[in-house]
Structures are given as structure tokens and as C-alpha cells.
Amino acid sequence: MKFDIQATDSQSNARAGEITTDHGIIQTPIFMPVGTVGSVKAVHQRELENDIKAQIILGNTYHLYLRPGLNVLQKAGGLHKFNGWNHPILTDSGGYQVYSLANTRKIKEEGVTFRSHIDGSKHIFSPEYVMDIQRIIGADIIMAFDECTPYPCEYGYARKSLDMTHRWLRRCCDRFDSIEGLYGYQQTLFPIVQGSVYKDLRKQSAEVIASFEREGNAIGGLSVGEPAEMMYEMTELVCNILPKDKPRYLMGVGTPANILESIALGVDMFDCVMPTRNARHGLLFTTQGVINIKNEKWKDDFSPIDETLGGYVSTFHSKAYLRHLLISQEYLAAQIASVHNLTFYLWLVGQAREKIKEGTFTEWKNQMVKQVSQRL
Amino acid sequence: MKFDIQATDSQSNARAGEITTDHGIIQTPIFMPVGTVGSVKAVHQRELENDIKAQIILGNTYHLYLRPGLNVLQKAGGLHKFNGWNHPILTDSGGYQVYSLANTRKIKEEGVTFRSHIDGSKHIFSPEYVMDIQRIIGADIIMAFDECTPYPCEYGYARKSLDMTHRWLRRCCDRFDSIEGLYGYQQTLFPIVQGSVYKDLRKQSAEVIASFEREGNAIGGLSVGEPAEMMYEMTELVCNILPKDKPRYLMGVGTPANILESIALGVDMFDCVMPTRNARHGLLFTTQGVINIKNEKWKDDFSPIDETLGGYVSTFHSKAYLRHLLISQEYLAAQIASVHNLTFYLWLVGQAREKIKEGTFTEWKNQMVKQVSQRL
Numbered sequence: 051m052k053f054d055i056q057a058t059d060s061q062s063n064a065r066a067g068e069i070t071t072d073h074g075i076i077q078t079p080i081f082m083p084v085g086t087v088g089s090v091k092a093v094h095q096r097e098l099e100n101d102i103k104a105q106i107i108l109g110n111t112y113h114l115y116l117r118p119g120l121n122v123l124q125k126a127g128g129l130h131k132f133n134g135w136n137h138p139i140l141t142d143s144g145g146y147q148v149y150s151l152a153n154t155r156k157i158k159e160e161g162v163t164f165r166s167h168i169d170g171s172k173h174i175f176s177p178e179y180v181m182d183i184q185r186i187i188g189a190d191i192i193m194a195f196d197e198c199t200p201y202p203c204e205y206g207y208a209r210k211s212l213d214m215t216h217r218w219l220r221r222c223c224d225r226f227d228s229i230e231g232l233y234g235y236q237q238t239l240f241p242i243v244q245g246s247v248y249k250d251l252r253k254q255s256a257e258v259i260a261s262f263e264r265e266g267n268a269i270g271g272l273s274v275g276e277p278a279e280m281m282y283e284m285t286e287l288v289c290n291i292l293p294k295d296k297p298r299y300l301m302g303v304g305t306p307a308n309i310l311e312s313i314a315l316g317v318d319m320f321d322c323v324m325p326t327r328n329a330r331h332g333l334l335f336t337t338q339g340v341i342n343i344k345n346e347k348w349k350d351d352f353s354p355i356d357e358t359l360g361g362y363v364s365t366f367h368s369k370a371y372l373r374h375l376l377i378s379q380e381y382l383a384a385q386i387a388s389v390h391n392l393t394f395y396l397w398l399v400g401q402a403r404e405k406i407k408e409g410t411f412t413e414w415k416n417q418m419v420k421q422v423s424q425r426l
Numbered sequence: 427m428k429f430d431i432q433a434t435d436s437q438s439n440a441r442a443g444e445i446t447t448d449h450g451i452i453q454t455p456i457f458m459p460v461g462t463v464g465s466v467k468a469v470h471q472r473e474l475e476n477d478i479k480a481q482i483i484l485g486n487t488y489h490l491y492l493r494p495g496l497n498v499l500q501k502a503g504g505l506h507k508f509n510g511w512n513h514p515i516l517t518d519s520g521g522y523q524v525y526s527l528a529n530t531r532k533i534k535e536e537g538v539t540f541r542s543h544i545d546g547s548k549h550i551f552s553p554e555y556v557m558d559i560q561r562i563i564g565a566d567i568i569m570a571f572d573e574c575t576p577y578p579c580e581y582g583y584a585r586k587s588l589d590m591t592h593r594w595l596r597r598c599c600d601r602f603d604s605i606e607g608l609y610g611y612q613q614t615l616f617p618i619v620q621g622s623v624y625k626d627l628r629k630q631s632a633e634v635i636a637s638f639e640r641e642g643n644a645i646g647g648l649s650v651g652e653p654a655e656m657m658y659e660m661t662e663l664v665c666n667i668l669p670k671d672k673p674r675y676l677m678g679v680g681t682p683a684n685i686l687e688s689i690a691l692g693v694d695m696f697d698c699v700m701p702t703r704n705a706r707h708g709l710l711f712t713t714q715g716v717i718n719i720k721n722e723k724w725k726d727d728f729s730p731i732d733e734t735l736g737g738y739v740s741t742f743h744s745k746a747y748l749r750h751l752l753i754s755q756e757y758l759a760a761q762i763a764s765v766h767n768l769t770f771y772l773w774l775v776g777q778a779r780e781k782i783k784e785g786t787f788t789e790w791k792n793q794m795v796k797q798v799s800q801r802l
Binding site for chain 1: 464465469470498501725726738744753760761
């Protein structure tokens with residue numbers, strides 16, 4: 051993997067770059083649509099590529115491990131072959147999902163024991179095994195197995211958890227570096243900074259993570275319920291320590307405003323279920339602001355969903371039609387709204403990139419944060 | 427509306443024709459995907475046009491009347507403008523749905539009183555009102571308001587119902603012919619033959635319906651639970667009475683085999699929820715036979731869904747991937763399976779048309795009925 055920075059903003063830490071992988075180039079800053087079990091919900095692969103113009107998608111190790119399972123994925127020749135997405139893929143480590151199963155999991159030094167949410171069967175994820183699983187899935191970028199602490203989290207717990215996450219990282223790297231990829235292309239491992247909302251822990255973690263000198267670094271444990279200002283404070287602190295010449299990935303973030311503010315802090319990569327999940331509930335992100343398409347006011351508004359955004363789905367269908375589909379609980383509602391919201395997210399990071407290159411990012415960002423956050 | 431017959435089969439009553447409407451040409455025999463509330467479930471309009479190559483779709487008057495309602499549809503300029511489908515549309519009369527609400531409807535000479543399945547509100551459909559509704563929806567082909575008798579149905583009830591259906595048809599025609607379309611293009615009204623499974627009633631009904639000399643005729647009240655042989659017998663009897671030079675539409679039919687056999691009897695148009703409904707349950711119609719994609723045997727079958735059929739969806743995705751999506755209850759499962767099944771249905775009637783023109787229909791049909799009915 052190669053990362054080239056092409057432009058930096060003079061008034062912030064924003065940068066425009068290019069990540070080169072064996073499955074193609076990713077232009078940063080980038081948003082990665084979440085394809086939980088090998089499908090971005092309600093979106094065809096062809097739409098991801100042609101309409102949304104996604105450059106990399108995410109897969110969830112926990113979900114893929116349970117279904118379709120490692121046997122099928124390995125026989126298929128990896129996730130790219132299985133789902134037909136021939137551009138880069140990033141997989142999380144499964145940690146986040148496993149910790150969400152609060153009542154059925156046990157965290158020990160060796161690893162985490164948990165029960166499947168599908169059939170209750172018992173499984174163990176260790177740092178080593180999670181590396182093996184992600185080798186089999188075949189993601190281009192794979193994530194270290196960490197503990198994602200909840201919010202709020204007591205200092206003592208956060209500190210002990212962080213130490214374990216760092217010890218687990220050593221085990222992840224040892225395993226990852228000792229085995230080859232299965233399908234003939236390069237994979238790379240990103241470690242994850244933790245430390246809850248404690249500055250000293252975040253600083254310590256960022257330094258440890260930087261010392262591993264991997265090809266990219268991630269910031270985890272944020273956007274888990276803490277105030278946005280706290281998230282920005284932690285992100286800024288960590289970005290100032292993580293090496294400038296490597297991509298920085300802020301996990302699970304976030305709203306359009308969160309993304310723009312974090313780009314200004316030096317983040318290059320984002321993922322979030324928000325555009326697809328909100329789409330299914332009728333919440334649309336548009337270039338002019340946020341729309342709850344279920345509202346009565348859109349009932350006979352035959353204007354396009356978002357004319358400024360462009361693209362087939364957003365200009366072909368009217369607000370009134372999409373509202374009708376949603377109220378009528380038609381499949382097509384989720385389909386149109388998901389393609390629209392993701393198109394908007396990719397447009398937003400693409401615009402940010404252009405503005406960074408043009409040298410007008412900060413001014414544009416300050417105006418755009420207000421514009422895209424207002425309720426229409 | 428204009429109907430030209432381009433070829434007839436020498437060994438059966440099959441014919442290949444062309445229906446010309448103000449929204450374009452329909453090549454017959456044709457299958458019409460069902461777009462209940464203005465959307466073919468789980469299918470984008472773009473896919474209907476480019477992948478499935480649908481030429482006409484169906485809308486349900488009952489559903490559209492309740493949601494989005496006549497006010498929105500009229501403001502939109504009709505259903506074509508509302509849902510963006512610029513090819514022909516046919517609407518049923520709402521009768522079938524209304525009669526399905528067995529516990530909350532009352533049939534009288536004047537019309538039918540029923541309660542909405544959504545909010546329990548009370549409504550009345552009369553032959554006149556159903557014409558007005560379909561004028562507002564703006565379908566190219568609209569259906570007469572009839573009573574669709576269930577199966578089994580006592581002779582006495584079927585006879586009395588048939589007489590009322592004929593009286594209602596007079597009222598439908600009077601109303602339809604006295605009012606203009608709202609949107610500047612021609613609409614046409616098809617009457618419906620009823621008579622349950624009684625030969626004398628079917629004969630009488632076909633003669634009455636033919637005497638109205640409308641531009642096309644439909645056969646209703648079949649495929650409601652009677653044996654297939656009985657359905658074919660009634661269809662044959664009716665087709666031999668209905669005028670040759672007008673399109674014949676067999677409502678709500680059916681399986682691929684039903685469609686091929688009915689084409690041989692002289693039917694030109696079909697609609698059925700089967701391809702889309704079955705798709706959502708993982709039942710696929712393919713050129714080689716029927717597949718239950720949930721079966722374990724497809725778990726690691728990485729061959730395309732249907733290579734012979736062609737088309738993006740059917741050749742791009744593997745059986746194993748589609749199975750995984752279905753088992754995981756992903757939206758994309760319904761999307762892929764629905765596009766596939768409809769592509770197959772349109773391919774099947776397109777092939778029938780080609781074979782009729784080539785003069786090889788009957789032989790092909792006899793072989794194909796076996797092939798597409800077998801379980802893989």
C-alpha cells in the first residue's frame with residue numbers, strides 16, 4: 051500500500067491524498083459505505099460503482115465470519131470474488147460487534163468468548179484468529195483486534211483496557227506478518243488508537259500506535275455517545291501525534307458535519323452506517339440540508355430529491371414519490387434513499403478534496419457545515 | 427390503441443402482435459410486471475427498462491386509490507409522471523383486492539362498500555367511480571369493474587354475479603365514453619369475461635363481452651385455485667369466442683408453464699405477482715428450471731444465477747452469493763432475485779414471440795414447458 055499526499059490546507063490540518071492498493075486507488079478524504087455481510091444494504095454493486103462512485107467499502111468481520119462463514123469465503127476466493135466488488139475493501143476486526151453482545155461475551159487476555167446472535171453458538175476471537183479470519187476474507191485493509199470502550203468509561207477501566215489493546219496489537223502484528231495473503235494481492239494492517247475520552251491515555255496510545263510504524267492508523271472508541279466537542283478534541287490530539295505521511299481513519303464517524311470537521315483535523319478515511327440506516331427511516335442528507343421525507347410537507351412536492359447533487363436516483367425521483375414509497379413500506383424506498391444518501395456522502399468528501407486542492411477548504415467547510423446540518 | 431397481428435402459429439392459436447399506445451409499443455405475447463402501489467417491488471424503474479426490458483407494467487387501483495391517493499396522483503399529472511415509468515401502464519379495477527377483503531366489504535347492485543386495510547376507513551367503489559379513478563391514475567389500459575368469483579363457486583352465485591358484471595360493464599362503458607382522459611393521451615377500456623368454471627356461463631360471458639366491441643378483452647376469475655386443466659379449458663373456450671383481431675389478456679396468470687400453454691390458446695397478455703413474490707422467498711425461475719436458492723446445495727455453487735438467460739444481475743452474481751444474501755435477510759436478495767425472475771419472464775414471452783414468428787412455437791413450447799417446470 052502506498053499513500054501520497056497531493057495537497058494540504060493552509061488553515062487547517064486537512065489534506066488530499068491517494069492510497070494505492072492492489073485493487074485500485076482511493077482518493078482521500080474518503081467515505082467508505084458499510085457492507086455488513088458482503089452487501090451495502092439495499093444497494094446494488096453496480097450502483098455503488100456507477101452512481102455512488104464508492105472507491106472502497108467496508109465489511110464486518112463478525113458478520114462475515116458467521117455468514118456465509120470462512121469455508122464459503124475461502125472457496126469463493128475471498129470477499130471480492132464472492133460479492134463482485136473489485137475495488138478495495140476494508141474489514142473491521144469484529145471487536146466492536148462482539149462487545150455489543152454485552153450479555154453473552156467475556157473478555158480475557160487470551161481473547162473474547164461470545165455467542166452468535168443468530169443461533170447462540172459459542173465462538174472465540176483472539177488477536178491471532180482475527181488476523182487469520184481477515185486473511186481469509188481477503189480485505190485490502192484489515193484492522194487490529196482491539197477493545198472499543200463504551201462511553202462513559204471509568205478511567206481505571208479505560209487504562210487497563212488500553213494496555214491490553216496494545217498487547218493485543220503486538221500479537222496481531224506478529225501473526226499478520228508471519229502469514230501471507232491467500233489470494234495473491236497485498237493486504238495491510240491498521241492498528242487502532244483507543245483511550246476513551248482521556249487525553250493522557252489518547253496521547254499514550256497514539257504514541258504506542260505510531261511506534262508500530264504500520265502503513266496506516268485508525269482512531270477507535272469515538273462516536274460512541276460522547277459529545278461531539280469531546281470527539282473533536284480527542285481526534286485533534288491524536289492526529290497531531292500520528293505520522294503525517296500515513297492515512298488516518300476515524301472509525302464509525304459520522305454526520306456530514308462530523309466528517310467535515312474531522313477532515314479539518316487531519317482525518318483521511320471515514321465509515322458509518324448513518325447514511326444507509328437513516329435512509330431506511332426516511333432521513334435524507336441533501337446538499338441543502340436534512341429532510342425527513344415522511345413529513346406531510348413533502349406529500350405533493352414533485353421536485354427532485356436533490357437537483358444540485360445530480361445523479362440518476364436523486365434527480366429522477368421526486369420527493370413526493372419517495373415519501374409515498376416510504377409511507378407504503380415499499381422496498382424501493384430503502385433502495386432510492388440509500389443510493390441517494392451514499393451519493394451525497396461521497397459527493398461531500400469529493401468536494402472537500404477539491405476544496406483542499408483549490409486552497410479554499412476552510413471557508414467552504416465552515417459554510418457547508420451549517421448548510422448540510424439545517425433541517426429542511 | 428391499435429393491435430396488429432404479425433404472425434400466427436399453424437399448430438396452435440398462438441399469435442405474435444403489436445399493441446400501439448400513446449406511451450409506446452407493446453410486443454405480444456407480453457408479461458406485465460406488477461407495480462402494486464406504483465413500484466414493482468424491489469426493482470428500480472431503470473432496471474425495469476434496461477435489464478428486464480419490461481414494455482408495460484401494472485398498477486393496482488385499490489392500492490393507488492388509498493396511497494398516495496387521487497389528489498397526489500392528479501397533481502403529479504398521473505401515475506407515469508409520478509413514478510417515472512414512461513411506457514404503457516395497465517390498471518386493474520380494484521375489484522379483485524376489494525373482494526379479498528371478505529370480512530369488511532358488501533357487494534350491492536350500486537357498487538361495493540369496503541374498509542381500507544390500512545386504517546379501516548369506509549369507501550365505496552361503483553363502476554362509474556372506478557372509471558373516474560382510473561382516468562385520474564391515467565393508465566393506458568384500464569379495466570372494467572367486475573366481480574371476480576372465488577373457486578369453488580356455486581353455479582347459482584356465479585350466474586347471478588355474471589349478470590351483474592355485465593350490467594356493471596354497461597355502466598363502465600357509459601361513464602368511460604362520456605369523459606375524456608385528463609392528461610392528453612388516449613386511454614382504452616378492456617371488459618372482463620367471468621363465469622367461474624362453468625362452460626355455459628363462460629360462453630355466454632364471452633359473447634356478451636365481445637358484443638361490446640372494445641379495443642381489447644380480458645379473461646378474469648381464473649387462476650384462483652382451480653386445477654390448471656380447468657383453467658386451460660375455460661381459456662380455450664373463451665379465446666375461441668373473443669374476436670381474433672383484438673388483444674386477449676388472461677388476468678393473474680401464472681407460472682411459466684401456464685403462460686406458455688395459454689399463449690398456445692391465443693392469449694396475448696399476462697400479469698402475475700409470482701415472479702416478484704417468489705423472488706422474495708428465494709424461488710427462482712431459470713432457463714434450466716426452478717431453483718430454491720435457500721437449499722444447502724447452492725451454498726458453495728459459485729456459478730452464475732442463470733448464464734443462459736444473460737443480463738447483468740443473472741450473470742454477475744453467483745448462486746452462492748444470492749443464497750447468502752437471502753439467508754442473511756439482506757435487502758439485496760429481494761432486489762437481485764426480483765430482477766432475475768422478471769428478466770426470465772420477459773425473456774420467456776419474448777422467446778415465445780420469436781418462435782411464433784419462426785413457425786416453431788408448438789414444438790418449442792412442448793419442450794420448454796417441461797424444462798422450465800423441473801426442480802433443479
